Amino acid sequence: MRANRGVARVGGSWGRSGGRGYAPGVPPDAAPPTPDLAPYAEPLAHWFEARARALPWREDRTPYRTWVAEVMLQQTRAATVVPYFERWMARFPDVATLAAADEEAVLAAWEGLGYYRRARALHRAARTVAAAGGAFPGDAAGWRALPGVGPYTAAAIRALAYGERHVAVDGNVRRVGARLLADPAPRDADLAAALAPLLPTDRPERGTEALIELGATVCTPRDPACDACPLADACRARAEGDPAAYPAPKARPAVPTRRRYAAVHVDGDALWVVRRPPDGLLGGLWGLPQGDDPPAGTTLAPVRHVYSHFVLDLVPVLRDGPPDGDGRWADPDARAQLPFSGVDRTLVARLEADGHLASAGPAGPATLRP
Numbered sequence: 001m002r003a004n005r006g007v008a009r010v011g012g013s014w015g016r017s018g019g020r021g022y023a024p025g026v027p028p029d030a031a032p033p034t035p036d037l038a039p040y041a042e043p044l045a046h047w048f049e050a051r052a053r054a055l056p057w058r059e060d061r062t063p064y065r066t067w068v069a070e071v072m073l074q075q076t077r078a079a080t081v082v083p084y085f086e087r088w089m090a091r092f093p094d095v096a097t098l099a100a101a102d103e104e105a106v107l108a109a110w111e112g113l114g115y116y117r118r119a120r121a122l123h124r125a126a127r128t129v130a131a132a133g134g135a136f137p138g139d140a141a142g143w144r145a146l147p148g149v150g151p152y153t154a155a156a157i158r159a160l161a162y163g164e165r166h167v168a169v170d171g172n173v174r175r176v177g178a179r180l181l182a183d184p185a186p187r188d189a190d191l192a193a194a195l196a197p198l199l200p201t202d203r204p205e206r207g208t209e210a211l212i213e214l215g216a217t218v219c220t221p222r223d224p225a226c227d228a229c230p231l232a233d234a235c236r237a238r239a240e241g242d243p244a245a246y247p248a249p250k251a252r253p254a255v256p257t258r259r260r261y262a263a264v265h266v267d268g269d270a271l272w273v274v275r276r277p278p279d280g281l282l283g284g285l286w287g288l289p290q291g292d293d294p295p296a297g298t299t300l301a302p303v304r305h306v307y308s309h310f311v312l313d314l315v316p317v318l319r320d321g322p323p324d325g326d327g328r329w330a331d332p333d334a335r336a337q338l339p340f341s342g343v344d345r346t347l348v349a350r351l352e353a354d355g356h357l358a359s360a361g362p363a364g365p366a367t368l369r370p
Contacts (some may be wrong), residue, residue, distance in 0.1 A: 035180060035234035038197040041207055045200045046208035047230040053078070053217070058209075063136045064095050066161040071122050075115060075308075078216065084113055086139045093120055098123065099130035107284050108338035114342070120284060121148025140166065151188070159208040165199050167192040168208055172215025175247060175356040179219060182236035184248035198231075219243075257311040259302075262288040262347060263295050264316045265323040268358045271335070271348065281307075287344035288316070289327070295319060303350060305343035314343055318356065 052058070055078060057069035068088060072081045091109050092098040098106070103123060110119035125146040129136060137143045143154035156168035167173065169188040177191040178184065186194075199207035218225045224243050226232050237243040265272035274289050276282045297319040305312045330338060335348060351357055 035236065036197075037180070037195065037231075037234055040231055040234055041198050041200040043230045044061070044198055044210045044214070045203075046207035048206055048213055050215055051217075052209070056082060056089075061161055063157060063161040065089065066157050067149075067153070068122070070156050071118050071148060072113060074118060074153075076113060081113070084110070087164075095126050095129050095136075096134060103284055104339060108337065111285075111339050112342065116282060116341075118148060120278070125149065127237070140164075155192075156208070159205045159353060160262040163205050165196070165204040166208060167195045168212065169195075169201065170212060170215075172213075172219070173211045174215075175221065176211055176215045176219045178247035179224075179237035179243045180231060180235050182240060182246060184246055186247065192205060209269060255309065255311055259313045259315065260290050260292055261294045262314050262316045263288050263323070264288060264300075264318050264351065266318070266351075266357060266358070267325060267329055268331075270329040270331045271351075271357070272323040272327050273330050273335070273338070273344075274325065282341045284339070285341045285344075286330070286338040287341055289323070289325070290314070291304075300356075301350075303343060303347050305346065312343060315346060315349055316351065 007031050055069075057065050069081070069085055072085055072088075077266065088109055091105075092101060101123070103120065106119055106123045107116060113119075125148055128146060131236050132149065137146065139152075140154040140158045143149050143157055144151065149157075152170050155166035156170075158164045159166040159168055169177070169191050173195070174191060177195050178186050181191075181194060195211060200209065214229065214231070222244060226235070226238050226243060229235070232238055235243065237246045262271075271288065273286045276285050276287065278284050290333060294315070295317050297317040300316045300318065302313045303316045305314065329332075340348070
């Protein structure tokens with residue numbers, strides 16, 4: 001068990017007895033009552049103010065910066081997002097700049113974060129806002145009407161950027177709530193209502209962000225640091241002795257492996273690349289032409305890439321003769337500027353390392369061959 005970090009405890013509707021946390025007078029085999037969370041609102045906010053991580057989107061808080069951060073943070077760790085957020089703000093400091101940018105520049109700035117549909121939706125939404133005169137929506141419903149903005153993101157923006165009372169239920173908050181209530185499969189709407197008392201009267205956004213921070217840093221999926229948690233005395237799962245059992249794990253389907261082929265056309269140090277269709281996986285990104293059937297040519301060792309829902313074995317095939325279809329020749333400088341997927345970057349690096357591309361030589365202008 002981790003050592004107590006000096007977190008203040010608050011007396012609520014139930015306390016501890018015999019080290020198990022049951023309410024006084026309640027038989028040990030009886031279900032604990034729903035905890036009274038209101039007394040914990042200020043201690044939770046104070047915990048956040050003392051322990052919150054220093055993250056760039058928490059500085060100079062604006063609706064635009066909050067929106068970009070929340071979209072980037074979807075399914076991505078904060079530590080990964082930090083450098084992308086900082087580069088994004090240098091490149092697209094406001095919604096007008098983002099709206100005026102072309103999609104290729106937006107995808108290039110997003111490259112490496114994955115889930116590129118988020119970037120395309122953010123770009124479309126920025127253009128919607130710009131077309132309306134640059135004014136952001138006036139309520140959560142208006143935000144949800146924008147491309148790529150769901151209930152969590154809308155609630156987070158309205159709370160963190162505008163100071164409104166919203167519980168933003170993401171994966172971290174869902175885990176905190178499931179453990180507080182010992183509910184193996186809580187609904188988001190129920191959690192938002194149950195956790196609302198944890199938002200302090202003064203500056204309720206502190207409670208909104210504190211719940212997110214608590215799930216990310218203390219109430220983690222495995223080995224939660226309960227002794228460092230400001231809500232420990234109100235936690236039914238901790239009283240049961242197994243907080244990590246909540247929420248109940250979901251059955252994960254087997255991840256299939258797909259085999260595809262990449263046509264490799266080489267001209268000196270240049271490769272023939274195509275742009276993916278806007279819809280679908282890797283939409284709008286550039287890369288080597290891919291297909292399900294092996295083309296004629298010399299087959300090389302496959303490159304494996306793991307996506308969230310499948311594993312891709314991409315087999316490069318060196319081909320002679322002119323390439324088919326629409327595309328362009330891209331030398332190293334051009335490839336560095338174009339938005340590529342991770343698997344295409346890996347494949348190009350393999351081709352370079354194995355000597356299939358001529359030396360790039362001194363840096364020069366990007367090449368576009370007919």
